[in-house]
Amino acid sequence: MPAPTVQPRTLYDKVFDDHVVYSGEGDTLLYIDRHLVHEVTSPQAFEGLRNAGRKVRRTDCTLATVDHNIPTITRKNFKSISTFISEPDSRAQCAALEEHVKEFGLTYFGMDDKRQEGIVHIIGPEQGFTLPGTTVVCGDSHTSTHGAFGALAFGIGTSEVEHVLATQCLPQAKSKNMRISVDGPLAEGVNSKDIVLHIIGVIGTAGGTGCVIEFSGSTIRALSMEARMSICNMAIEGGARAGMIAPDDITFEYLKGRPLSPRDGEEWDMAEAYWRTLKTDPGAKYDIEVEIRSEDIIPTVTWGTSPQDVVPIAGVVPNPEDMASNKRGNAIRSLEYMGLTPGTPMEQVKIDKAFLGSCTNGRIEDLRSAAKVIIASEKNGGPTHVSEHVYAMVVPGSGLVKQQAEGEGLDVIFKKAGFDWREAGCSMCLGMNPDQLKPQERCASTSNRNFEGRQGAGGRTHLMSPAMVAAAALTGYLTDVRKLMGSHISEDGGLKITSYFDYLSPLAVAAPDAQPTEISENEQTPVKVANAASAGLPKFNIVKGICAPMWEANIDTDKIIPKQFLKTLLRTGLGSALFWPLRYDVKTGDIIPEFVLNKEPFNKSSLLVCTGANFGCGSSREHAPWALNDFGIRCVMAPSFGDIFKNNCFKNGMLPLELSQEALDVLYKDAESGKDITVDLEKQVVVRPNGEEIQFSIDPFRRHCLLNGLDDIGLTLEHRDAIEAFEEKRSNTWPWLDGIGYAKKGGKVVPLPQRKGVKKMEW
Structure with a gap:
């Protein structure tokens, strides 16, 4: 056989x-x-x-x-x-x-x-x-x-x-x-x-x-x-x-x-x-x-408010009129937010701050890459100090990265050039800590997202490599790093390269079966004060009501609920912050009357229809569906969803409903009228104000869980x-x-072999 x-x-x-x-x-x-x-x-x-x-x-x-x-x-x-x-x-x-x-x-x-x-x-x-x-x-x-x-x-x-x-x-x-x-x-x-x-x-x-x-x-x-x-x-x-x-x-x-x-x-x-x-x-x-x-890749920067808004550093700010009609509206809004004019050479864009760090580029090789630019610029007769109008900061990704960088003298190189040498952390990547941009400040950043307000309300972010950030910090403008590197581009930069193992010492940790520290029953701690609901889900059967219409594509989770509202121990109370960057003036906090959720009757919406694709892209923050739910919106209808956001909706008894573009265009017009729309999960139909039914499909298991308000953990157990x-x-x-x-079975740290050696690094 x-x-x-x-x-x-x-x-x-x-x-x-x-x-x-x-x-x-x-x-x-x-x-x-x-x-x-x-x-x-x-x-x-x-x-x-x-x-x-x-x-x-x-x-x-x-x-x-x-x-x-x-x-x-x-x-x-x-x-x-x-x-x-x-x-x-x-x-x-x-x-x-x-x-x-x-x-x-x-x-x-x-x-x-x-x-x-x-x-x-x-x-x-x-x-x-x-x-x-x-x-x-x-x-x-x-x-x-x-x-x-x-x-x-x-x-x-x-x-x-x-x-x-x-x-x-x-x-x-x-x-x-x-x-x-x-x-x-x-x-x-x-x-x-x-x-x-x-x-x-x-x-x-x-x-x-x-x-x-x-x-x-x-x-x-x-x-x-x-x-x-x-x-x-x-x-x-x-x-x-x-x-x-x-x-x-x-x-x-x-x-x-x-x-x-x-x-x-x-x-x-x-x-x-x-x-x-x-x-x-x-x-x-x-x-x-x-x-x-x-061979098609050259040093690249972002120009807009999405990581897909990229252009080679030798290029210019794009013109929305040259784009497809379905991308034009987002591009116009991005350029307005970023304060850029189509046709402007990217190397003429002036910056206010430079950030080197984050989980994307906060490792030792990233710091070496930026330090090499500083050294090469000096050898080539270029700028040797951070531009007088720029604040530049270097944030190592961990305590050991910081130790290794200091062991190699990178901190001295940065500080001599006018960079602020910081302790490790997420820092200005998302600005949940004191490291933030002010409104309209422009930042050359090694982080991963350039969403509106990501690094601070009203802040403008351009993503690029560590070497490009160093070049921008020195010149004060977005700059092709190759111009500063010159003939030194392939050299090691004269850096002292060490090994991670030179800085690693064995540390004892608590055994897995260690007894937790006792906490007094009367001690009022943040956790005891917080009484977040967690067990059971509301059943989803029929939701009928006002439907808020939105048209943008790539509505990200930072836009749905900005990072300053993530500092909560509760799942509730976030409804007032829903779509904060669109509902309120970031400078004054005043309500923007034109935004849909601030208008009657849409301020009482229980449904939302969006004709733009990729709703909920970006962060894994479950606060996004929490904010929608807290506002009263149980169902979002869109052509497609960010994977994590979609999953988070189901976990909170909400329905992320994918419909055809044709159906969404019709429902968008219905929503604009302010009349009730009905989503019937039992029958799997959306009922328009005129009584017409739009059929939809959904995974049977997801439907069963929503209809019965089933708890996922209980199902798994x-x-x-x-x-x-x-x-x-x-x-x-x-x-x-x-x-x-x-620390297996409560054992102590096994001493590690001390290794010397150099690994290939990115320049």
């Missing part, structure tokens, strides 16, 4: 298949190997556990830290979060996380831990917590960063954070496979940030919707791990659920000897043998394929036996995933 034919599989297929706990009605139940937790998206999740009397299922698989809210000022006088963080809401979120990790017995990198002082997506890989072939989640959309290791890594909402804590599993629908191949040698002055900005410019912010992107090709294979992380970090900006790169010798060399990696010897050999199988099989099929020629069987198999097959590396 002939052997059964084995279907060729992609990298994504293999990792997905290896984590299936249960597959039946509804989404597939996936096991989650690694869970990263920070202070912004977790308070309501822990409160949900407490209200339901649930524990964290696998404390050894969760790593917690604070990053979004923390100030980047000096920590010489740091004693505690309560005395160090002055902003009340930021302090409350950070204090709540410290409470939660004590209560639930989690591993925590706090602000007095030298491994912290930074960003969760830099700390995870740096410590070896991120490993090939794992599933990695975090309540943060840029979890896609970890896909650079061949992990399936994606952002989740707060309800899903609670779900993973309680069950170590997540229901997930299988995504489509997309491959983006980049081939050929890179031109001088081009690096990974230019690659990913160019890709997003080609595919658009919705190009990867419903997909997991595998980045491949000779250009990608030649990149360092840090460069690969920058590319996967921004896969989410291309609309993808996740980005992945197959692991190889560069991956293994990066991981070997890190604190949470498999130990040298049999464990490492077993792990590496498995990791080497994690590559796409010959003949495997992709749903979408995109090919990029590296019905499969306890399957979860336990999977965990037993997991321990036998991938034993290096149990425990947290050096």
Whole structure:
């Protein structure tokens, strides 16, 4: 009898298949190997556990830290979060996380831990917590960063954070496979940030919707791990659920000897043998394929308020009149917000601030790349100091990155050139901390998003590489970095290059079974004050009422609910902040009467129809559906949705309803009339004011859950036996995933070998 034919599989297929706990009605139940937790998206999740009397299922698989809210000022006088963080809401979120990790017995990198002082997506890989072939989640959309290791890594909402804590599993629908191949040698002055900005410019912010992107090709294979992380970090900006790169010798060399990696010897050999199988099989099929020629990529910057609004630095501000009609309205609004005139050369755009940092570009190679520009500019007779009208800041991505940079003298180079050398943290990437832009200030930024108000209300952001940010800081204008580098473009810049391992010292951690610190029953803490609802969902059957009409494409979660309203321990009370940048004047706070939700009768809307695609793109913040729900909107109708936003809606008993463009255009006109529209989920129809019915389809399992208000965690726990069987198999097959590396079964830190050496870096 002939052997059964084995279907060729992609990298994504293999990792997905290896984590299936249960597959039946509804989404597939996936096991989650690694869970990263920070202070912004977790308070309501822990409160949900407490209200339901649930524990964290696998404390050894969760790593917690604070990053979004923390100030980047000096920590010489740091004693505690309560005395160090002055902003009340930021302090409350950070204090709540410290409470939660004590209560639930989690591993925590706090602000007095030298491994912290930074960003969760830099700390995870740096410590070896991120490993090939794992599933990695975090309540943060840029979890896609970890896909650079061949992990399936994606952002989740707060309800899903609670779900993973309680069950170590997540229901997930299988995504489509997309491959983006980049081939050929890179031109001088081009690096990974230019690659990913160019890709997003080609595919658009919705190009990867419903997909997991595998980045491949000779250009990608030649990149360092840090460069690969920058590319996967921004896969989410291309609309993808996740980005992945197959692991190889560069991956293994990066991981070997890190604190949470498999130990040298049999464990490492077993792990590496498995990791080497994690590559796409010959003949495997992709749903979408995109090919990029590296020779087409030159240093790239954004001009608008979406990561897809890109142009080569040698180009000009585009003219909306030259664009397709469906893109013209967004472009006009973007240029108005950005204060730019069509036809203006990009190198004539003057900046006010420069930001080097973030989970996209806050690693040691990024800092070296920028420092090299400063050195080369001086050698070429160019500017040697930050322009007099520019404030420039450098924010390392972690405490260890900062130590290594100082060991190499990078801090001296930056400070001598007039840059502000800061402590580590998320900083100005999203401005939830004191590092923010003022209205109309223009920033050259290495961060990942240029949405309206992302770095501060009214602030204007241009995305680019670390080298390009350094060039802009020195000249005071967006600048082609190649002009400053001159003949020194291929040199090492005379930098002192060291190894991560030179700065790593063994640190003891709490054993996984350590008893949490007792908290007095009478102590009034932020968590005890917050009484967020978490159990059960309202049933969704028929929703009838006023429908608010909107036309914009790519309405992102920052626009739905800006970052300043994420500093809450509650799921409720966000309705008044819904669409804040559109409803209120960012300078005065006054209501803008023309905005639809400020008008009668739309200020009482229970439905929303949007004719523009990709509604809810951007962040994983579950606050977006919370704000809509709190306002009273139970259903949003649009041509398509951001994947994470769509999932978050279902988790909150809301219906994200995808309809045809023709149906939406009709309903938009109906909505403008101010007459009632009805969404009947039982019959699966939208009823127009004239009685005409528009049929729609929806996943049967999603429909069943909405109609019955079913709680996802309860559904998952019905499969306890399957979860336990999977965990037993997991321990036998991938034993290096149990425990947290050096602290397995309460053991102490194993001393690490001190390695010297230089890895190839991006210039």
